[in-house]
Amino acid sequence: MQRTLIWDIPTRLFHWTLALSFAAAWLTSELDPWLAVHVFLGYLMLGLVGFRVLWGVVGSPYARFSSFWYGPKAAYNYFREILAGKAARHVGHNPAGSLAIYLLLILTVVVGVTGYFTIGGEEQHGVVSGLLSMAQGRVAKQLHELAATLMLLIVFGHIAGVVIESYLHKENLARSMVTGTKLADAATPTTKPRAGVAGVMLVLGVLFAGWWFSYALQAPVEKKMGQAESVARTPEVAFVGPKLADNAQWRDECGSCHLAFHPSLLPARSWTRLMNEQAQHFGADLGFDAPTSAALLAFMTANSADLKLTEPAFKIGASLKPGESPLRITETPYWVRKHSEITAAEWKQPLVKSKANCAACHLDADAGTFEDAAMQMPKSQAAAKAKP
Ligand code: HEC
Ligand code: HEC
Numbered sequence: 001m002q003r004t005l006i007w008d009i010p011t012r013l014f015h016w017t018l019a020l021s022f023a024a025a026w027l028t029s030e031l032d033p034w035l036a037v038h039v040f041l042g043y044l045m046l047g048l049v050g051f052r053v054l055w056g057v058v059g060s061p062y063a064r065f066s067s068f069w070y071g072p073k074a075a076y077n078y079f080r081e082i083l084a085g086k087a088a089r090h091v092g093h094n095p096a097g098s099l100a101i102y103l104l105l106i107l108t109v110v111v112g113v114t115g116y117f118t119i120g121g122e123e124q125h126g127v128v129s130g131l132l133s134m135a136q137g138r139v140a141k142q143l144h145e146l147a148a149t150l151m152l153l154i155v156f157g158h159i160a161g162v163v164i165e166s167y168l169h170k171e172n173l174a175r176s177m178v179t180g181t182k183l184a185d186a187a188t189p190t191t192k193p194r195a196g197v198a199g200v201m202l203v204l205g206v207l208f209a210g211w212w213f214s215y216a217l218q219a220p221v222e223k224k225m226g227q228a229e230s231v232a233r234t235p236e237v238a239f240v241g242p243k244l245a246d247n248a249q250w251r252d253e254c255g256s257c258h259l260a261f262h263p264s265l266l267p268a269r270s271w272t273r274l275m276n277e278q279a280q281h282f283g284a285d286l287g288f289d290a291p292t293s294a295a296l297l298a299f300m301t302a303n304s305a306d307l308k309l310t311e312p313a314f315k316i317g318a319s320l321k322p323g324e325s326p327l328r329i330t331e332t333p334y335w336v337r338k339h340s341e342i343t344a345a346e347w348k349q350p351l352v353k354s355k356a357n358c359a360a361c362h363l364d365a366d367a368g369t370f371e372d373a374a375m376q377m378p379k380s381q382a383a384a385k386a387k388p
Contacts, residue, residue, distance in 0.1 A: 004184040005191040006091060007177060008060045009198040015177055018048050022155065032372040036216035039119060043212065044205065046112040049105050051201060061189040068093035075099040082164060089169045091184045100158040107151040114144035122311050134314035216373070244310070244368050245303040250296055253288065259359050261329060262368025263300040264313040269325040271300040312370045330355040351378035
């Protein structure tokens, strides 16, 4: 028995990059400001799987599928042998490990593709935006989360398998995946390190990261509405969903005291109630004459949250009980949940003052799109402006 190279560098690079990407994707999955990173990791993992499939055909002996093409039956038998404590040692992948590999490769594709449809549906970003409604986007998201959870379970199973195997055969399998070597007899097929291929993988990964982040962080805001000063080159991925309606009269009348809150932020029944109660509008008497009231109400009800055109519209609407017609966006459960981590001090700072001052933190408040990436807390906004 002698130390022999079993795992070539591309296979090891693939393994650890996939593992780290998966962990990082979990960590960023609930953090809106990290969405661009999360999506990048998804693309990276899909790219890695593409590479692995290719490498499974043309790679070095132990990377090839033909060296670990075991059926479920072989895996089952292998599990029984493990339980009996007499599983045979495999220099390459064993039948149980192979099962985990195939399941992880397939699930990565499922997670990646459903993630793509989630972004297209819920955020209206990317090539498939506009193909799916918000509700279909939500189904895609549920599948995405289900597949990712399954993947996590298999990862745990895989790690448990590595620990058990390492113990049974008194060798450190995790370390072999780092060094690439294992003790093997002289008849073992030779593996070449293939550093060149790994180098190409790295360069492609870095180029893709450079391209993705220059796109995600610098794509100019696509101004759909509003005459407010242009915020080109803000850190935002352009919203490519359905065009949101605009109306000059509404912008004039409802935008004179505060931001003209886009009608898509409340259901039609709220707007009807707000206009009916316009004499006591948060301490102000709006005093619109009948034709103006009718025109404003018509625009607002025709473009309300009920149309579910944007993610906030869909989620604000879904967070309300059927009969509920709140007058404040800032009192809807979805809004409250999304802003629950903002501290009292942050609300009180001079640049914010009121919860209703959406534009203090949302660069696209005027347009009504409320993209994740267009959210900037005032402090960082001030810091960004101070930079030359
Ligand atoms: C005369 C000034 C004035 C005009 C005109 C006005 N509002 Fe308001 N509006 C207010 C004030 C004051 C508040 C309370 C703001 C706060 O809490 O910081 C408010 C709050 C609101 C809120 C609640 C914001 C939240 O907390 O979610 C909505 C929605 C709203 N207005 C809609 C409208 C609409 C629609 C129009 C046009 C039909 C309109 N407003 C016109 C003064 C006005
Ligand atoms: C003090 C800053 C601040 C103000 C003011 C503010 N927001 Fe936000 N908003 C945030 C932060 C921070 C988040 C991100 C929360 C997270 O990461 O989940 C957020 C998230 C959101 C989201 C979710 C975006 C998404 O796609 O997940 C919506 C919608 C939203 N805000 C709407 C509004 C509206 C409408 C107003 C005004 C009535 C408003 N916000 C006022 C800071 C603010």
